[in-house]
Amino acid sequence: MTVVDDIQTNQLSTRLIFYPLILLATGLWLLYRWQQQTRIYKLGNKLPGPIALPVFGNALLALGKKPEELVRLALSYVEVYGTVIRGWVGSKLVVFLTDPDDVEVILNSQVHIDKASEYRFFQPWLGEGLLISSGEKWRSHRKIIAPTFHINILKSFVDTFNQNSLSVVNRMKSEMGKVFDVHDYMSGVTVDILLETAMGITKETQDASGFDYAMAVMKMCDIIHQRHYKFWLRFDAIFKFTSFFEKQKKLLGIIHGLTNKVIKNKKEKYIHNKAKGLATATVVEEKTTDKDMSGLANAKTLADTVFKGYRDDLDFNDENDVGEKKRLAFLDLMIEAAQSGAHKITDHEIKEEVDTIMFEGHDTTAAGSSFVLCLLGIHHDIQTRVYDELYSIFGDSDRPCTFEDTLQMKYLERVIFESLRMYPPVPIIARKLNRDVKISTNNYLLPAGSTVVVGTYQIHRNPKYYKNPNVFDPDNFLPENTSNRHYYSYIPFSAGPRSCVGRKYALLKLKVLLSTILRNYKMESDVTEDQFVLQADIILKRTDGFRVQIAPRQRVPSTAA
Numbered sequence: 001m002t003v004v005d006d007i008q009t010n011q012l013s014t015r016l017i018f019y020p021l022i023l024l025a026t027g028l029w030l031l032y033r034w035q036q037q038t039r040i041y042k043l044g045n046k047l048p049g050p051i052a053l054p055v056f057g058n059a060l061l062a063l064g065k066k067p068e069e070l071v072r073l074a075l076s077y078v079e080v081y082g083t084v085i086r087g088w089v090g091s092k093l094v095v096f097l098t099d100p101d102d103v104e105v106i107l108n109s110q111v112h113i114d115k116a117s118e119y120r121f122f123q124p125w126l127g128e129g130l131l132i133s134s135g136e137k138w139r140s141h142r143k144i145i146a147p148t149f150h151i152n153i154l155k156s157f158v159d160t161f162n163q164n165s166l167s168v169v170n171r172m173k174s175e176m177g178k179v180f181d182v183h184d185y186m187s188g189v190t191v192d193i194l195l196e197t198a199m200g201i202t203k204e205t206q207d208a209s210g211f212d213y214a215m216a217v218m219k220m221c222d223i224i225h226q227r228h229y230k231f232w233l234r235f236d237a238i239f240k241f242t243s244f245f246e247k248q249k250k251l252l253g254i255i256h257g258l259t260n261k262v263i264k265n266k267k268e269k270y271i272h273n274k275a276k277g278l279a280t281a282t283v284v285e286e287k288t289t290d291k292d293m294s295g296l297a298n299a300k301t302l303a304d305t306v307f308k309g310y311r312d313d314l315d316f317n318d319e320n321d322v323g324e325k326k327r328l329a330f331l332d333l334m335i336e337a338a339q340s341g342a343h344k345i346t347d348h349e350i351k352e353e354v355d356t357i358m359f360e361g362h363d364t365t366a367a368g369s370s371f372v373l374c375l376l377g378i379h380h381d382i383q384t385r386v387y388d389e390l391y392s393i394f395g396d397s398d399r400p401c402t403f404e405d406t407l408q409m410k411y412l413e414r415v416i417f418e419s420l421r422m423y424p425p426v427p428i429i430a431r432k433l434n435r436d437v438k439i440s441t442n443n444y445l446l447p448a449g450s451t452v453v454v455g456t457y458q459i460h461r462n463p464k465y466y467k468n469p470n471v472f473d474p475d476n477f478l479p480e481n482t483s484n485r486h487y488y489s490y491i492p493f494s495a496g497p498r499s500c501v502g503r504k505y506a507l508l509k510l511k512v513l514l515s516t517i518l519r520n521y522k523m524e525s526d527v528t529e530d531q532f533v534l535q536a537d538i539i540l541k542r543t544d545g546f547r548v549q550i551a552p553r554q555r556v557p558s559t560a561a
């Protein structure tokens with residue numbers, strides 16, 4: 001036997017062992033997947049839901065429907081099937097939950113924190129930023145980012161909130177007497193505020209790209225939404241050959257263009273200042289005084305009753321927070337952490353987080369503030385009460401709003417909460433289950449591998465928790481009405497470990513922005529709420545536009561008028 005024969009015999013025997021092994025492993029894997037899928041089918045079909053077709057499941061229900069029709073369809077199913085509804089997207093089990101007890105089991109868990117696979121459509125845009133990342137990466141980044149929204153940092157943003165609010169009031173003057181879409185203005189001012197506060201980019205270094213950015217975000221959300229409900233677009237291989245893909249490429253060019261520029265400027269400034277021995281970032285150095293603490297205690301009254309059951313990490317033990325502390329705003333901290341090596345965070349990861357904060361912090365508050373202004377345009381009696389409260393704080397003066405003023409805006413706060421109840425900017429949240437979960441409704445077992453969708457919009461309109469759920473009534477948030485309500489019956493910011501990190505930022509900004517607008521204008525609306533055409537394209541919006549009219553505000557309280 002030659003050496004060549006020897007090698008050939010060896011190769012033959014290796015193949016004889018190797019191929020059957022591969023075959024066996026593939027067979028075992030397929031068997032395991034089949035068993036798993038059979039189990040998912042078995043458990044899924046115990047849940048109530050519409051009849052499913054072979055192969056497609058319920059996916060064809062969305063075929064040919066407009067986004068607003070889909071919202072109506074989803075709502076009608078809750079009427080028919082109740083608070084737990086199953087659907088099949090092909091072979092994938094999707095369970096829609098609207099009972100606060102069931103929702104608590106999911107949101108309050110440290111285990112079920114992974115986002116559903118549908119969030120992957122955000123990936124080309126947000127990468128593995130805080131919204132979609134999971135595991136150790138999410139945990140460590142959340143630990144760095146959450147404290148950058150501490151109340152003491154937020155207090156230092158009030159001047160910027162004021163300047164930008166006044167600037168949008170001036171821009172809106174040109175719309176006096178016309179019907180216009182207030183969302184365009186809210187979107188623009190929100191991007192400007194985010195750039196100045198979280199990103200620390202001063203007005204002088206900004207340009208018109210903020211507006212282009214806001215428009216590009218809106219169009220990107222629309223593409224992602226289409227990928228959610230047109231099931232063929234879910235497959236990357238098909239999506240790449242559609243016009244949406246080219247559009248997405250262009251939009252991401254605009255969006256990433258702005259975030260890259262923001263990071264580059266900030267980093268250059270950091271390096272320049274460090275070389276010159278100057279301060280590398282805007283540091284909030286605060287000695288919390290007793291007066292502040294009593295202010296904080298007051299500030300907590302409503303928000304604390306409403307959110308105290310959330311069990312998230314946003315309260316930062318304020319009661320222990322007396323003393324001198326140095327705090328950095330979001331991007332300053334990220335750059336400092338990366339450059340000084342204090343935290344392991346790469347330039348690419350900073351970019352992902354900047355994109356995430358810019359998206360999450362912008363579109364949500366733009367929709368939230370637009371809904372409040374539309375609702376006040378419809379409900380004049382409520383608008384009058386808001387203005388009377390503002391008059392009692394500011395009189396007829398033009399002075400800017402302070403942090404302490406925002407603590408007095410109790411009624412405006414209730415109006416904001418009620419608007420977020422009826423029109424939550426994030427109307428659904430979705431999680432992927434990595435383990436089985438038993439929920440309280442009928443002790444149903446939701447199998448690992450399924451997707452859970454939390455129906456925030458529907459939870460907020462449950463008559464069990466809100467007497468007249470379809471009536472806009474800020475008194476739903478009077479302390480006596482909130483104190484005994486199920487915490488998970490009000491979740492505009494989600495809840496638990498993956499709740500919104502920007503909750504306090506959003507509420508403070510909304511108070512400054514809305515109070516400034518309402519001190520200057522009276523809102524009017526030519527439509528009523530039942531004429532709103534809602535579309536849940538990631539963020540809840542009105543497809544008919546956030547149409548309002550404005551009139552100059554007579555600075556007198558209603559009693560004098």
Ligand code: HEM
Nearest residue numbers: 130131360361364365368426429492493494500501502506
């Ligand atoms: C009215 C305004 C806002 C609303 C209603 C809102 C709502 C939410 C909701 C429901 C989630 C959970 C999403 C999910 O699980 O899929 C979330 C997450 C998040 N929000 Fe907000 N948000 C608002 C403003 C903001 C602002 C101003 C910022 C930052 C400046 C922000 C940053 C984030 C981030 C980073 C996350 C991901 C947190 C994590 O997964 O750990 N949000 N928000």
